[in-house]
Amino acid sequence: MKNDCTSNVYEDIECRSSETICLPKTTLKRLVVIGGGFAGLELVKKLKNKPIQVVLIDKNNFHQFQPLLYQVATSGLEPDSIAFPLRKQLAGYKNVNFRLTEVLQIKPKENTIYTTKGKITYDYLVLATGTATNFFGLKSVQKNGLGLKDIRDSLNIRHMMLQNLEQATITCNEKEKKALTNFVIVGGGPAGIEMAGALAEFCKYIIPKDYPEFSASIMKIYLIEASNKILGVMSNNASSQSLKYLKDLNVNVLINESVIDYDGTLVKTKSGKEIQAKNLIWAAGVKGQFPEGLDQNNIVRGNRLKVNENLLVEGFDNIYAIGDVSAMITEKTPKGHPQVAQPAIQQGKYLADSFLRALKNKQPKPFKYSDKGSLATIGKRRAVADIGKLKFSGYLAWLLWSFVHLMSISGFKNKLLVGLNWTISYFSYDKSNRLIIRKFKKN
Incomplete structure (x- = not known):
């Protein structure tokens, strides 16, 4: 490794990562997949023991089930569940190699990626890098609030919440006590309403038992949505029922409202409202994330990569993008496919089939997304469902939501742990994971 790095960022990258990452020698074509989320993992699973060398790269050594991050954040589940x-997951995959590293840059002309641990060449490259929280340029909110995109975020939210509740028992300053126990959730999509519902149940069932020194109305929850309705991606029935459920749980829902500033204690909105709160959770949007090296012409709204009907990044014949970072712009999908698990899983399966067809000298078929419906839960026994023409809510929708999510979790042990936790909490309304393992402090 060179030691005479220059100040140029790309030369620095080459200086740190110019050594080649060791991989088994092979005569097979090499497919490099960046990202072990829903899309990337599904692609790799479908190529198990096929005549192609697959290299999966991720900065984490685990796959995380993002739809249940809010339950980790509200002490309902442990992160390892x-x-x-x-x-x-990849045990027994003879043609698949996993490397734990973070990709810094792509050099398409060289068919090479540079990572924090070294470089890798490829014949085909798949970007399944997902998204990051989009704060829409609100630097004060980004600095003082918390997103909910990965397990670290959910643990930060949990520790922040528990620490602030403990501090609220100590202070005699009523204004500070109010700020410590108020929660603001920004974004009325599925992630936002599920977080609001879980926090409301924490307030209703846990606060009276754990904090008898608090009054019954101590913890106030605000859900702020910039558009004219919550759950805008679902039907009007789902939106109106969700609003009713949230109000039944005493969540203060503010629609046609947006946050413009947050200093860590005071939330300011566009209409002039001010809310005292030391807990702000941002669930108002995401943006695509991918390494440096692609032309700006490849990037569309939401920082996503524009792909054709075969999921090839526009302008390339061996670089693909799937999942949340991918945007297939058509008349039916002018904004690309929804950034949720189902399109990602279907794209992973499709692309695996396309590679297998190519190995047999067959042309790929165009990708077609099959919408299997949408589900969202608002606390226990309350959920909404849009399944084709069926629009329903309540206990049946909640049972369906529970079954679908339980079956989607990787690993039998994890399914068992989550199922056991849900069964216990169903009867007791308890959240047993209320431990402050490490002190959380905002940057």
Whole structure:
């Protein structure tokens, strides 16, 4: 490794990562997949023991089930219940190699990627890098609030919440006590309403038992949505029922409202409202994330990569993008496919089939997304469902939501742990994971 790095960022990258990452020698074509989320993992699973060398790269050594991050954040589940080691998943995959590293840059002309641990060449490259929280340029909110995109975020939220509740028992300053126990959730999509519902149940069932020194109305929850309705991606029935459920749980829902500033204690909105709160959770949007090296012409709204009907990144014949980072712009999908698990899983399966067809000298078929419906839960026994023409809510929708999510979790042990936790909490309304393992402090 060179030691005479220059100040140029790309030369620095080459200086740190110019050594080649060791991989088994092979005469097979090499497919490099960046990202072990829903899309990337599904692609790799479908190529198990096929005549192609697959290299899966991720900065984490685990796959995380993001739809249940809010339950980790609100002490309902432990993080290892919704995370599964990638190497355990890939056991028995003779043609697949996992490397734990972070990709810094792509050099398409060289068919090479540069990572924090070294470089890798490829014949085909798949970007399944997902998204990051989009704060839409609100630097004060980004600095003082918390997103909810990975397990670390959910643990930060949990520790922040528990620490602030403990501090609220100590202070005699009523204004500070109010700020410490108020929660603001920004974004009325599925992630936002599920977080609001879980926090409301924490307030209703846990606060009276754990904090008898608090009054019954101590913890106030605000859900702020910039558009004219919550759950805008679902039907009007789902939106109106969700609003009713949230109000039944005493969540203060503010629609046609947006946050413009947050200093860590005071939330300011566009209409002039001010809310005292030391807990702000941002669930108002995401943006695509991918390494440096692609032309700006490849990037569309939401920082996503524009792909054709075969999921090839526009302008390339061997670089693909799947999952949340991918945007297939058509008349039917002018904004690309929804950034949720189902399109990602279907794209992973499709692309695996396309590679297998190519090995047989067959042309790929165009990708077609099959919408299997949408589900969202608002606390226990309350959920909404849009399944084709069926729009329903309540206990049946909640049972369906529970079954679908339980079956989607990786690993039998994880399914068992989550199922056991849900069964216990169903009867007791308890959240047993209320431990402050490490002190959380905002940067």
